[in-house]
Amino acid sequence: MAGNVIENTQLEIEGLIERDELVLPTLPEIALKVRDIAEDENASIQDLSRVLVKDPAMSARLLRVVNSPMVRSAVPITDISTAISRMGIDFTTNLVVSIAMEQMFQATNEIIDKRMRACWSHATEIAASAQVLARHFTSLPPDQALLAGLVHQIGTLPILAYAEQSGSLLQDAKTLDHAIRALHQPLGEKVLSSWDFPDDIINVTRDYLNFDRAPDVADLTDLIQVATLQSHAGTTHPLAEIDTATVGAFVRLGLAADTETLELEVIAEEQAETQAALLPSM
Numbered sequence: 001m002a003g004n005v006i007e008n009t010q011l012e013i014e015g016l017i018e019r020d021e022l023v024l025p026t027l028p029e030i031a032l033k034v035r036d037i038a039e040d041e042n043a044s045i046q047d048l049s050r051v052l053v054k055d056p057a058m059s060a061r062l063l064r065v066v067n068s069p070m071v072r073s074a075v076p077i078t079d080i081s082t083a084i085s086r087m088g089i090d091f092t093t094n095l096v097v098s099i100a101m102e103q104m105f106q107a108t109n110e111i112i113d114k115r116m117r118a119c120w121s122h123a124t125e126i127a128a129s130a131q132v133l134a135r136h137f138t139s140l141p142p143d144q145a146l147l148a149g150l151v152h153q154i155g156t157l158p159i160l161a162y163a164e165q166s167g168s169l170l171q172d173a174k175t176l177d178h179a180i181r182a183l184h185q186p187l188g189e190k191v192l193s194s195w196d197f198p199d200d201i202i203n204v205t206r207d208y209l210n211f212d213r214a215p216d217v218a219d220l221t222d223l224i225q226v227a228t229l230q231s232h233a234g235t236t237h238p239l240a241e242i243d244t245a246t247v248g249a250f251v252r253l254g255l256a257a258d259t260e261t262l263e264l265e266v267i268a269e270e271q272a273e274t275q276a277a278l279l280p281s282m
Helices: 002-017 029-038 044-053 056-066 080-087 089-104 110-137 142-151 158-167 175-194 199-207 219-233 250-253 265-278
Strands: none
Touching: 002 158, 002 175, 029 044, 029 089, 029 175, 044 056, 044 080, 044 089, 056 080, 056 265, 080 089, 089 142, 089 265, 110 142, 110 158, 110 219, 110 265, 142 175, 142 199, 142 219, 158 175, 175 199, 199 219, 219 250
C-alpha cells in the first residue's frame, strides 16, 4: 500500500514539475549574482565586493564566518574586500551560496515550516562536520565539502512544497516521512542539475546512502557518508545500526571505523563552532 502511495506521489510530483505547476527551488538572487561573477574569468575581488556590500545581512554573515574557525584568520577581519582576499573568490562564492540557501528552508504552513527548519538544521550539522573532516583528513576543498553537506538532502524541498501545495500528506506524517526517504535523492539530482552544480556534488545526493560504493580515492560523498553516520551514532535512527567497519568511506578517509577520531574534543568543538557560524546570530 505504502509503495503505491510513494510511486503515485513521485509520478505526481514529476508531472507537476514538467508542467511548471510545482517549481523546483531556485537559488536566491544574491547566490546567482556572485556565481555569475565567479564564472567570469575577468572578474575581480572588487567586482564581488561591490555586490556583497549591497547586502548588509550577507556581508555580516560572511564576516562572522571569516573570523570563525572555518577560515582561521590570524587577525580580525572587518571589511568584505579583505574577507574575499583572505578566502578567495571561489571559496567566497561557495560560502555565499551556502548561507543564502537558508532562506529556501521556510514555509507558510506551520507543519511544513517546522520540517524545513529541522532539515536545514540537520544540513548545517552535516556540512560543518564534512568541512572539518575535509580540512583535517583530506586534500578535498573544505568549502565544497561544506556546500555538499548543505545540499545532500535538497530533494526534500520539492516534496515538502508538494505536501504544502496539495495538502494530501500533511495529515499523514508517516507517509510523508516515507516519501522523503524514497524520493529525496532522485529529486535532489533534478534540483542540483537545474542549478548547474558540478557532478561531484550532484553525486553526493545520489550516492550518500550507498555504503557499498568503492571509488579509488576519497571524495565528497565519502565525507558526507562519514558525517551522516557520525550524526546518528548512539541514537535510535536506523543508520546507527550500520557497522561502520564495513563502510569504505572511513578507510578512504584514513579514519578509525569506531569513529573515535571524530570524538576528539578539539574536532567536536570545531564542528560546533563551524555550525554556529552558518546560523544567523541571535
